[in-house]
Amino acid sequence: xxxxxxxxxxxxxxxxxxxxxxxxxxxxxxxxxxxxxxxxxxxxxxxxxxxxxxxxxxxxxxxxxx
Numbered sequence: 267x268x269x270x271x272x273x274x275x276x277x278x279x280x281x282x283x284x285x286x287x288x289x290x291x292x293x294x295x296x297x298x299x300x301x302x303x304x305x306x307x308x309x310x311x312x313x314x315x316x317x318x319x320x321x322x323x324x325x326x327x328x329x330x331x332x
Contacts, residue, residue, distance in 0.1 A: 270299050 268275040282288055
């Protein structure tokens with residue numbers, strides 16, 4: 267993370283200092299970090315159908331932002 271996003275890494279270091287312990291890093295990987303920093307997410311997004319709701323304004327009568 268320090269190599270991919272040094273500014274974010276400094277923010278995380280500051281959080282860790284204020285919390286008094288390290289943030290869990292066991293589940294991270296360079297591949298996930300690379301994907302998270304991409305401008306587009308082309309990977310599947312898995313959500314339980316019961317947890318998904320229609321976004322506010324989706325399929326409304328409006329013609330977009332005013």
